[in-house]
Amino acid sequence: MLRNLVVPAAFIVTALMTGCQTTLDNNYKPSTPVVWNQDQPESKTPPATKTTVEPIPTKHPENIITIKEQIIQTPIHRNGRLILGLEEGVELPDLNLQMTAKLDTGASNSSVDARNIQLFERDSKKWVKFNLYRTSKGTVPLELPLKTTIKIKRPGLKAIERPVVSMTIVIGELTQQVMVTLTDREKYQYPLLIGRNFIQDLAIIDVNKKNIAKKSLVESRLVKVVASKGKKSFTKTINKPVSVDGLKTLGAIEPITFPDSNITLKARIDTGAKTSSLDARDMEIFQKNKKDWVRFNIPYQGKIKTMEQPITRFLLIKRHDQESERRPVITINTKIGELVQPAQFSLRNREGYKYPVLIGERFLKDAAIVDVSQKYTSGAAQRGHE
Structure with a gap:
């Protein structure tokens, strides 16, 4: 009985294998054959690109020269x-x-x-x-x-x-x-x-x-600079214009106000005088708090204005054809236009002069320049005593 079963089993296995082969043959499509062309040169690896390496330049020392600058x-x-x-x-x-x-x-x-x-x-x-x-x-x-x-x-x-x-x-x-x-x-x-x-x-x-x-020439100096190779020393000129920046312009005549006394007088702007001068009459020097003070009168708009001020110092005036004169000097607040500052004034009788106030060099220092072609640059002429 076993023998009879073996034969059919072998037959089945053979049939299955044959069917599978038949199926594969029906669907198979051969690929295009590869033909080798013997005339085609053999492929070679392209040569590597040649890189040129520039030599690192040697750093030369900078050309430092000394020049003369003239201001x-x-x-x-x-x-x-x-x-x-x-x-x-x-x-x-x-x-x-x-x-x-x-x-x-x-x-x-x-x-x-x-x-x-x-x-x-x-x-x-x-x-x-x-x-x-x-x-x-x-x-x-x-x-x-x-x-x-x-x-x-x-x-x-x-x-x-x-x-x-x-x-x-x-x-x-x-x-x-x-x-x-x-x-x-x-x-x-x-x-x-x-x-x-x-x-x-x-x-x-x-x-x-x-x-x-x-x-x-206001200044000459030696300066070290970096220059191109072969450059030799030379002289460099630098122009420096005169500066009057920040200085007010005053004319030949200006009204000056003394804020503490509320009076305004006309003043001659005088670069020839060192210290400013104020018309003072009937001067009297006295002691106050162990210090020298001066009492004086100022003619103002037909009236007399009496003032008392501490004496800052005394000024000795020397003249070649007159005796020396010792004058008291006071420090008082002043205003000419936008120019507001305390200033020193020597006191003297200016009755014979046209203007009761003289503005001198010390007042103008670091404050103003003077254009005698103008008058009352700080504004319209104010009423005052001449």
Whole structure:
């Protein structure tokens, strides 16, 4: 019985295997045959790209050289007028001389240090002979035509008559032929005084500076810099214009207010005076809290204003033809336009002067420049005592 079962089983296995083979043959599709072309070159790996390595440059030391820097101060203008310092070098081209001058906005005329003055006639015309002192050539004897004489009025003293000559004066780019008074200036610092007859319409005065009318070397220094290879040392010029930034402009005449006393007076702006001056009458010095005080009167709008102030110091005034005068100096608050500051004033009787107040150099220092071509720059003229 087992034998009979084995035969059919073998048959079944054979049939199954045959069926599977038949199914595979019916669905089979052969792939495209690969044909090898012997003429095609054999594939090769492309050569590697050649990289050029630049050599690292050797760092050369920097070319450091020493140069000379020169700082040149250059003149400036304001409102078409040249800014001049309180002191300037002056040329007298007609006489081939140079002198040092002070710019004085308080003086109407210019004056020069002349001594041994003698008047004489030549060809029926008046001439003057004199020695001109403190010039670039020392003392120089001169003879010039006499243009006129002027009388110098001095309060309480006899008027002095002085000869006047014509001189051509050059300051920087400015050239003017002006009348110059001959006077003994031995006791004054400057041999030449330049007044408003030269300054008017040409210049503005800055008391903070000196010798700014022409270009001048103000500083020279050595500086190390990095330069290109082969560059040699050289000189570098740097122009530095004169600066008046932050300074107010005052005219020849300004109203000045004393806020503590509530009075306003007219003042002459005078760069020739060191200390400002105030018209004070009937002065009386007294002690208060063991300190010196002064009581004085100020004529104001037809009335008298009495003031009392502590004395800051005493000022000794020396004049070559008068006795020395000792004046009390006070410190008082002031206001000229937007310029508000405490200032020192020497007290004296100014009855014989046109203006009761004189504003001097110390007041103007670091505060204002002066243009004598203008008046009342701080506003309309206020009522005040002249």
